[in-house]
Amino acid sequence: MTVTIYGIKNCDTMKKARAWLDAHGVAYAFHDYKSVGIDGAHLADWAGKVGWEVLLNRAGTTFRKLDEADKADIDEAKALRLMQEHNSVIKRPVLEADGALLVGFKPEAYAKQFD
Secondary structure, X not given: OOEEEEEOOOOHHHHHHHHHHHHOOOOOEEEEOOOOXXXXXXXXXXXXXXXXXXXXXXXXXXXXXXXXXXXXXXXXXXXXXXXXXXXXXXXXXXXEEOOEEEEOOOHHXXXXXXX
16 A cells, blocks of 8 residues: 655644554655645645645634735635645645545544555
8 A cells, every 4th residue: 555644744733643654554655745845736636536625724824824815715726826835725634545535634534544
């Protein structure tokens, strides 16, 4: 099984997700999009699977600090552009596992995926 977890290294939710994977013996690759970035193709693929609304973290500090013009009238194209320009507005973690895509960390969802 190929597993990749995407996020930001120092995010508390990321730490919980990675600790869960480690504790359950799930091997994974970590993609830190704060340092490496994330391409538009990934974002578009994820949005196609779960919806851009699920991916966009409107509750975070980065989103709240955006200009009002950036936060107004958001559609998919605008959301994808914002996520690529300000990758901290992508909800974390995003986990790809053999075609499945999990957004956010819920231990019960991870257990269902890997048990």
